[in-house]
Amino acid sequence: MHLTKEEEKMLDGKEGYAVKKSMEILVALGDIYGAESLISVGSVQVAGVSYHNLGDAGLEYLNELARDGKVKVLTTLNPAGMDLEDWKKLGISEEFAEKQNLVIDAFRKMGIIISCTCTPYLIGSLPTYGEHVAWSESSAVTFANSIIGAKTNREGGPSALAAAFVGKTPSYGLHLEENRVPDAHVDVRVNLKKLSDWGALGYCIGKKAGNKIPYITGIKAADLDELKSFCASVVTYGSKPLFFMKGITPGSEKHQLPKEKIIIEDGDIKEAYESINDDVDAIDFVCVGCPHCSIKEVAEVARLLKNRRVSLNTEFWVATSRSMKQLADERGYTKIIEDAGGKVVCDTCMAVAPLKGRFKSVATTSAKGCYYSRHNDMKTKLGSLEKCIEVAVRGKWS
Amino acid sequence: MELKGRIIFKGVAEGEALTTSQPISFYGGVDPDTGVIIEKGHELEGKEVKGKILVFPNGKGSTVGSYTLYRMKKNDTAPVGIINKECETVVAVGVIISDIPCIDKIDISKIETGDIVKLENDMVRTRK
Numbered sequence: 001m002h003l004t005k006e007e008e009k010m011l012d013g014k015e016g017y018a019v020k021k022s023m024e025i026l027v028a029l030g031d032i033y034g035a036e037s038l039i040s041v042g043s044v045q046v047a048g049v050s051y052h053n054l055g056d057a058g059l060e061y062l063n064e065l066a067r068d069g070k071v072k073v074l075t076t077l078n079p080a081g082m083d084l085e086d087w088k089k090l091g092i093s094e095e096f097a098e099k100q101n102l103v104i105d106a107f108r109k110m111g112i113i114i115s116c117t118c119t120p121y122l123i124g125s126l127p128t129y130g131e132h133v134a135w136s137e138s139s140a141v142t143f144a145n146s147i148i149g150a151k152t153n154r155e156g157g158p159s160a161l162a163a164a165f166v167g168k169t170p171s172y173g174l175h176l177e178e179n180r181v182p183d184a185h186v187d188v189r190v191n192l193k194k195l196s197d198w199g200a201l202g203y204c205i206g207k208k209a210g211n212k213i214p215y216i217t218g219i220k221a222a223d224l225d226e227l228k229s230f231c232a233s234v235v236t237y238g239s240k241p242l243f244f245m246k247g248i249t250p251g252s253e254k255h256q257l258p259k260e261k262i263i264i265e266d267g268d269i270k271e272a273y274e275s276i277n278d279d280v281d282a283i284d285f286v287c288v289g290c291p292h293c294s295i296k297e298v299a300e301v302a303r304l305l306k307n308r309r310v311s312l313n314t315e316f317w318v319a320t321s322r323s324m325k326q327l328a329d330e331r332g333y334t335k336i337i338e339d340a341g342g343k344v345v346c347d348t349c350m351a352v353a354p355l356k357g358r359f360k361s362v363a364t365t366s367a368k369g370c371y372y373s374r375h376n377d378m379k380t381k382l383g384s385l386e387k388c389i390e391v392a393v394r395g396k397w398s
Numbered sequence: 399m400e401l402k403g404r405i406i407f408k409g410v411a412e413g414e415a416l417t418t419s420q421p422i423s424f425y426g427g428v429d430p431d432t433g434v435i436i437e438k439g440h441e442l443e444g445k446e447v448k449g450k451i452l453v454f455p456n457g458k459g460s461t462v463g464s465y466t467l468y469r470m471k472k473n474d475t476a477p478v479g480i481i482n483k484e485c486e487t488v489v490a491v492g493v494i495i496s497d498i499p500c501i502d503k504i505d506i507s508k509i510e511t512g513d514i515v516k517l518e519n520d521m522v523r524t525r526k
Contacts, residue, residue: 156461
């Protein structure tokens with residue numbers, strides 16, 4: 001890979017330890033994938049924030065970088081393992097909270113915005129069409145590539161941090177136009193009625209298109225929350241963090257329809273629900289907000305939950321970013337949800353909080369959430385927002 | 399025998415080879431506290447990687463695996479060197495942040511478990 005004089009200096013350690021280590025990572029990745037050069041990125045989203053996944057060694061690594069590392073571009077953070085302000089209400093141990101706070105301190109010292117959300121595009125890190133960014137968090141990567149038309153690979157925690165300290169990333173993979181060409185035509189012949197249907201559709205396309213880049217037709221209309229849910233699901237159950245959706249993805253009109261055709265019909269959606277839904281009725285955990293709720297979704301929860309009461313046998317979470325919660329506080333939505341016995345949970349989510357062993361079964365609007373909950377040994381139920389609220393109130397699915 | 403490859407992380411390391419033809423997932427597939435491979439059904443399941451030259455085709459699985467390698471290095475349970483057929487990002491980033499010498503583009507079928515292997519920059523030297 002060709003390096004400029006300035007980049008050579010960074011690799012030699014002239015800008016300190018964090019930049020040197022970062023350049024070593026970026027150069028190795030560039031060489032592995034045959035990148036010709038480094039390119040500037042407009043923003044970075046860093047994953048690997050939960051102490052649950054990092055452990056003491058990960059914390060130590062972050063502390064070493066934080067000694068002299070300062071980010072060069074707008075850098076935001078993925079969810080942590082707990083609500084940073086109100087972790088006690090989530091049943092988090094003192095010991096975990098202490099370690100998690102040390103992780104956050106290290107990121108803060110690096111100059112990173114402590115956003116702790118998987119939806120950076122909702123809280124002020126919104127790339128433009130064609131802009132190169134270096135994001136981790138697969139749902140956000142898919143959203144950036146496919147809904148906005150920005151360009152990013154699916155970064156891991158350390159490679160995203162490296163890009164932040166250098167302000168650049170090697171130009172390979174989805175940064176190059178030649179690799180952003182759809183190779184499977186997915187024709188959706190389904191009438192999608194509720195939010196969870198979009199997760200089920202993501203499951204179908206993820207499984208059927210596998211490692212292909214889908215060109216999706218047949219979607220008549222889609223709002224932000226539906227697209228956010230679809231992005232999370234399709235990449236969780238498939239692999240490539242890029243699709244083209246006719247009429248939605250900017251620039252999709254310049255591509256020809258791929259020859260390979262996959263058809264999604266009502267039966268496929270039904271099968272997705274059957275595969276995701278376990279045989280369980282008592283529900284002790286209901287969670288909406290995977291990806292984190294938009295303010296519109298929080299408002300909808302408050303409307304449905306007003307003057308009702310969450311079952312004493314059930315824990316109910318509305319997971320969102322702290323920025324959305326501030327808006328929800330101002331509108332009174334938080335109070336409505338809390339008065340009903342629910343919790344507006346910030347900075348964390350059902351995928352990264354240490355939930356193993358705490359709940360037996362979960363009902364959620366999120367197909368991605370079901371995938372990760374099974375890793376936490378929970379039985380899973382996927383349903384509409386209305387259904388999930390009913391379940392929270394009744395404490396059971398039926 | 400001498401084999402020439404591509405440097406992923408430069409350095410010198412020597413040890414006994416532990417070889418598999420199956421990809422390895424460090425996150426969830428290896429216990430960072432013991433250095434034992436725990437992936438169910440893996441041909442190295444139950445084997446300890448500590449102090450070995452670990453030879454496998456490529457990494458797989460979650461990007462958190464890079465941090466797992468780093469945890470192993472700090473816990474003194476990591477392999478002393480890694481040889482891959484085709485290194486991917488999880489292992490590449492893992493060896494760089496952990497300072498573990500690593501070479502790829504090697505015909506790993508030529509290295510057997512128990513061989514004494516020395517990594518030196520882009521060269522692999524093996525003896526029985």
